[in-house]
Amino acid sequence: MIAFVLLWKASVCCEAELKVKITNSPEEEFLSCDVRSGFDQKRRRSLKFIISRNMAQRVLWIQLEGKKHPYKHLVADVDQYLDDLATEICEKKLKNIEPEDLEFFGYHEEAENDESGEPLRSDIQLKHLKTSGVAPLVVRYPLSNVRVHIRYNLSNSKGSVTLPHSTGLYHHLRQEVYKEFVTLRDGDPEFYFVQYLGDGKDGDKVKDEFQLNAIIEDTPAKVKKREISLGIKIEGRKAYGDYTLKEVSMLFLKEEWNNIGNAPTFDIETLPSSSCTPTEEEFASFVNQLSDKNLVFAGKIPNETTAREFISVFMTTAIRIIQKQHLKSRNLQNLQLFVEENLSGTRGYGPVDYLDRAVDTEPETVMGSAEIEDSDSEPAAKKGKYGDE
Numbered sequence: 001m002i003a004f005v006l007l008w009k010a011s012v013c014c015e016a017e018l019k020v021k022i023t024n025s026p027e028e029e030f031l032s033c034d035v036r037s038g039f040d041q042k043r044r045r046s047l048k049f050i051i052s053r054n055m056a057q058r059v060l061w062i063q064l065e066g067k068k069h070p071y072k073h074l075v076a077d078v079d080q081y082l083d084d085l086a087t088e089i090c091e092k093k094l095k096n097i098e099p100e101d102l103e104f105f106g107y108h109e110e111a112e113n114d115e116s117g118e119p120l121r122s123d124i125q126l127k128h129l130k131t132s133g134v135a136p137l138v139v140r141y142p143l144s145n146v147r148v149h150i151r152y153n154l155s156n157s158k159g160s161v162t163l164p165h166s167t168g169l170y171h172h173l174r175q176e177v178y179k180e181f182v183t184l185r186d187g188d189p190e191f192y193f194v195q196y197l198g199d200g201k202d203g204d205k206v207k208d209e210f211q212l213n214a215i216i217e218d219t220p221a222k223v224k225k226r227e228i229s230l231g232i233k234i235e236g237r238k239a240y241g242d243y244t245l246k247e248v249s250m251l252f253l254k255e256e257w258n259n260i261g262n263a264p265t266f267d268i269e270t271l272p273s274s275s276c277t278p279t280e281e282e283f284a285s286f287v288n289q290l291s292d293k294n295l296v297f298a299g300k301i302p303n304e305t306t307a308r309e310f311i312s313v314f315m316t317t318a319i320r321i322i323q324k325q326h327l328k329s330r331n332l333q334n335l336q337l338f339v340e341e342n343l344s345g346t347r348g349y350g351p352v353d354y355l356d357r358a359v360d361t362e363p364e365t366v367m368g369s370a371e372i373e374d375s376d377s378e379p380a381a382k383k384g385k386y387g388d389e
Contacts, residue, residue: 060085060129061136064093065167066209070136078127082120094141103140103168106131117175140168147225148216152193154181154232155239155350157342165216165226170209177232186344189234196229206230239350240343251347276325282317289313308353315354334358 058078063070086099094102103119107130119140131137144165150173151160161176163169173193178184184191195203195215206212219226249257257263278286293310301307319337341355 058127059131060126061131061133062089063136063138065138065140070133075126078125080126081122082124082126083122085126086122089139097141101142104137105140106137107135140166142166143169143213145224146221149225149227151227151229152177152232153230154183155241157181157351162225167209169216170212173212181232183234183342183344183349184232189237191232191234193230194233196231202231205233234349237346238348240348240352241350243348276318276321278317278321282321286313286317289317311354315356319356 058075060073060075061070062073082104083099086102086104089102090097090099105117105119108120108124108128109130110124110128129137142164146165147162148165148169149160149162151158152173153159154177159177159180161173163172163176166172177191183189193206193212195206197203204211204215206215215228216226219228245257245259245263249255249263290310290313293313297306297309301310315337319335322335335356336359338355338357340351340353341357342350343352343355
């Protein structure tokens with residue numbers, strides 16, 4: 001609280017003493033005057049009004065979402081609500097939009113630690129808002145009256161969502177896919193979108209709301225709905241299904257294998273000795289299972305699904321032997337086989353065909369993984385990969 005004395009010389013050559021008391025707090029900001037002598041009632045009221053009006057004015061920094069810079073807005077009445085501000089913005093800035101269609105985002109004194117990302121309530125008074133040029137009050141508004149149906153995928157995992165066409169569309173979409181895919185929450189990697197053009201072709205990268213809205217505006221509307229397909233990419237990494245045999249061989253062996261015919265013949269004798277040697281019974285069971293598979297499939301492996309039948313025998317036998325021979329090792333005893341499991345690594349991400357992991361350990365440990373690919377074809381992720389396509 002501040003108190004001071006103002007000496008005022010009136011034009012009628014009389015001297016008066018004016019005591020002014022200013023109260024300034026987060027809840028209220030007002031001024032009261034007490035004229036002891038020398039003022040007529042009209043002049044006293046005029047002076048009080050001018051001072052009060054100046055004290056009540058407050059600056060809000062407001063940014064219309066999608067615009068480059070915020071603007072300064074003078075508030076005449078700090079007791080007004082966000083609902084009143086919405087009406088004023090629509091009258092002056094967004095003339096073809098209804099006030100109830102606006103959403104506000106920012107900080108206010110009643111919820112300083114609110115990080116939910118939800119719009120502010122319409123009944124918040126303007127005096128409780130906290131704004132600056134760096135952290136303005138953001139106004140989200142509709143861009144059209146159509147809905148946008150977006151099909152998206154991360155590697156082989158797919159999803160879709162329908163959202164209103166507003167300035168917050170890009171933000172909404174990022175929230176949706178972040179919630180959908182564990183890979184995007186694991187370490188919070190930087191990710192972006194890529195437009196899908198059809199026939200296995202990718203279009204431009206989509207890294208901001210301007211690029212996304214440009215795609216939507218170029219897409220014809222059908223019954224007040226536009227439909228687009230997007231892929232999700234992680235900066236600095238590739239989906240496992242996008243790797244080719246040539247890339248993998250160069251990455252790990254420093255050799256270039258364009259197809260499986262270029263790879264050297266596998267020689268089991270070159271492998272180091274293992275502490276997990278199968279018993280005669282286990283080896284006989286393994287051979288019998290492979291023989292049965294070979295008979296029922298007539299010695300042919302025409303596709304990936306058939307190949308899995310044979311590979312599963314190798315995987316299950318190997319893990320069972322490890323489990324039995326390492327009962328004293330808690331990690332290996334809890335070894336478990338997973339199929340079509342999502343994995344997030346330093347070089348790649350997405351589902352792998354087989355994954356063995358030590359479960360119920362702190363932390364859980366990935367022991368190995370396997371991905372089946374047709375070595376003479378395009379990466380699997382190039383084939384019909386986006387949503388409902």
